[in-house]
Amino acid sequence: FQGSNWSTGVQVSKYNKSNDLYALGGSAIGSIDIRSVQVGAAYSWGPWVTFSGQFRYYDYNNRGGPDLLLDDAQVFTLGTSLNF
Secondary structure (H helix, E strand, O other): OEOOOEEEEEEEEEEEEOOOOEOOOOOEOOOEEEEEEEEEEEEEEOOOEEEEEEEEEEEEOOOOOOOOOOOEEEEEEEEEEEOO
16 A cells, blocks of 8 residues: 555465475475565655564474474564665
C-alpha cells in the first residue's frame, strides 16, 4: 500500500528442503522447513529523507536437522535514508 508520503507492505514466504536419505520408518532425515513473515513501513519526510522500519518473524521447523535448538527468531530494524 502506498500513500502520498508513506508506504507499507507485508511479505510471507516459505522454504522447504528434504534430504534424499530416509530412515527405516520412511521419514526424511534432516528436513528443513522455514517460514517467514515480514511487515514494514516507510515515511518520506520531504524529497531528501526517508524513515523506515520492519519486523520479521522466522519459524524454523528443523526436526531432525543439525540445529535442534533453533526454533524461531525475531528481527526488528529501523532505518533512515538520505537522498542527494
